[in-house]
Amino acid sequence: MPNDAVLKAHGIKPSLTRMMIFEYLKTAQKHPNVDEIYQALQSRIPTLSKTTVYNTLHLFTEKSIARAVMLKDQENRYDLAAHPHAHFQCLHCNEVFDVAMMPDFDLNQLMPNHEIQDVSVLISGVCETCKAKEAAQKSS
Amino acid sequence: MPNDAVLKAHGIKPSLTRMMIFEYLKTAQKHPNVDEIYQALQSRIPTLSKTTVYNTLHLFTEKSIARAVMLKDQENRYDLAAHPHAHFQCLHCNEVFDVAMMPDFDLNQLMPNHEIQDVSVLISGVCETCKAKEAAQKSS
DNA sequence: ACTAATTTTGTAATGATTACAACTTAAAAC
DNA sequence: GTTTTAAGTTGTAATCATTACAAAATTAGT
Numbered sequence: 001m002p003n004d005a006v007l008k009a010h011g012i013k014p015s016l017t018r019m020m021i022f023e024y025l026k027t028a029q030k031h032p033n034v035d036e037i038y039q040a041l042q043s044r045i046p047t048l049s050k051t052t053v054y055n056t057l058h059l060f061t062e063k064s065i066a067r068a069v070m071l072k073d074q075e076n077r078y079d080l081a082a083h084p085h086a087h088f089q090c091l092h093c094n095e096v097f098d099v100a101m102m103p104d105f106d107l108n109q110l111m112p113n114h115e116i117q118d119v120s121v122l123i124s125g126v127c128e129t130c131k132a133k134e135a136a137q138k139s140s
Numbered sequence: 141m142p143n144d145a146v147l148k149a150h151g152i153k154p155s156l157t158r159m160m161i162f163e164y165l166k167t168a169q170k171h172p173n174v175d176e177i178y179q180a181l182q183s184r185i186p187t188l189s190k191t192t193v194y195n196t197l198h199l200f201t202e203k204s205i206a207r208a209v210m211l212k213d214q215e216n217r218y219d220l221a222a223h224p225h226a227h228f229q230c231l232h233c234n235e236v237f238d239v240a241m242m243p244d245f246d247l248n249q250l251m252p253n254h255e256i257q258d259v260s261v262l263i264s265g266v267c268e269t270c271k272a273k274e275a276a277q278k279s280s
Numbered sequence: 281a282c283t284a285a286t287t288t289t290g291t292a293a294t295g296a297t298t299a300c301a302a303c304t305t306a307a308a309a310c
Numbered sequence: 311g312t313t314t315t316a317a318g319t320t321g322t323a324a325t326c327a328t329t330a331c332a333a334a335a336t337t338a339g340t
Contacts, residue, residue, distance in 0.1 A: 015306090015318065034296080049320045054297070070210035070262060088254065099251060111239060114228065115266040122210060122262075126255040155287065155337090174327080187335095189289045194328070287336065294329070304319070310312090 010063040017045060021056045022065070031069055031077040031087070031096045070120055071096065086121035092130040099123060150203040157185060161196045162205070171209055171217040171227070171236045210260055211236065226261035232270040239263060 003022050004014035012018060020041055024032070032040070038053050057078055060066035069077045071089055077096070086099040099121075126134075143162050144154035152158060160181055164172070172180070178193050197218055200206035209217045211229055217236070226239040239261075266274075 013306095013317080017319075047320075051298090051321075052319055055319080070260075088251065091257065111228065111263075113268040113271065115271055116263055117231065117265040118263070120210075120260075120262040120264075122260040123251075123256055123258070124260075125257040128253040131253065131255055153286080153337095157288075187289075191290075191329090192288055195288080281340105283338100283340080285336105285338075287334105289332105289334070291332095292330085294327105296325105296327090298325070299323085301322095302320080304317100306317075307315085309314070 006065065010065050012059060012063055012065070017048070017052060018056055018059075020045065021053065022060070025060075025066060025078060031071075031079050033077045037078075067118070069096070070122060086123060088123045088125070088127070090127035090130055091124055092126055095127060097127065146205065150205050152199060152203055152205070157188070157192060158196055158199075160185065161193065162200070165200075165206060165218060171211075171219050173217045177218075207258070209236070210262060226263055228263045228265070228267070230267035230270055231264055232266055235267060235269075237267065 001009070003019050003026070007014040007018060007022060021037060024037055024040060028040070030036075034050065034053050034057065037057075038048065038050050041053075042048055057066060057068075060078075061068060066078050069079055069087055071077055071087070079098075088097045088099050089095070090097075141149070143159050143166075147154040147158060147162060161177060164177055164180055168180070170176075174190065174193050174197065177197075178188065178190050181193075182188055197206060197208075200218075201208060206218050209219055209227055211217055211227070219238075228237045228239050229235070230237075
């Protein structure tokens with residue numbers, strides 16, 4: 001489905017700015033924060049303002065095509081809400097990776113009378129790469 | 141185990157201030173943020189500074205007797221790390237509840253070469269009370 | 281007591297986020 | 311195809327949690 005169709009399908013008028021922010025979220029191989037999105041698109045949209053990035057992300061979040069990722073650095077990062085997944089944040093290099101998906105917990109049984117809208121899972125630890133580096137240093 | 145013993149066991153010198161912040165975290169039936177802790181203890185520790193609260197919570201987090209709860213309001217809240225549990229935040233009244241515990245995912249199988257230190261689960265939706273209120277309003 | 285180390289404090293800086301009003305662009309009405 | 315209205319975008323200033331940092335106070339070791 002082309003980008004404008006995705007936006008329209010969620011009740012968002014596909015302005016050029018919105019399309020480009022959406023496209024960036026879709027193709028960027030990371031979990032960008034507001035400033036990263038702003039910096040990345042500034043060259044192509046010279047009049048872009050940070051407020052617009054905030055506005056657009058709030059809109060995307062509200063319309064459920066993006067969601068805020070809660071991380072320890074206390075700065076919102078965003079990714080597309082398309083496929084539910086967990087996040088792994090390395091405490092050494094600070095990189096964030098997607099984790100395929102958690103098995104579905106039987107939340108409705110745990111909390112029968114609550115309406116569950118979203119589940120965020122953040123796993124933290126040390127990533128493969130950092131572990132390898134540490135091991136290499138120790139043995140040298 | 142008395143509070144000072146808990147602190148000592150984690151390598152923290154049990155100063156009066158630290159004991160009182162620990163005690164507050166233990167007994168408060170909520171997930172206080174820094175300001176709430178500060179306000180609550182100010183009457184008993186008149187010279188208390190907010191920086192001290194920040195310092196102490198960082199220390200507690202580092203020594204693993206407390207942990208930062210990641211919530212959508214973008215303001216750190218803390219609870220004791222004692223028994224692992226998930227959090228439920230109501231999107232209407234903003235209240236936060238503990239959820240017994242998630243079944244343990246087989247994370248090590250999902251991410252074989254990573255070292256997992258912590259898993260945070262945040263569930264959001266509408267709580268029992270808010271749902272009941274809504275239902276009552278509709279039927280009136 | 282004396283010195284050194286630790287703990288606590290207050291003020292100032294940082295930096296993400298929001299408020300808000302002006303401006304610009306696009307759509308609708310005529 | 312103007313005019314009117316609504317929607318989208320922008321820039322500046324304010325807010326507020328958090329951090330940096332250095333001084334002051336307290337505690338522990340000698």
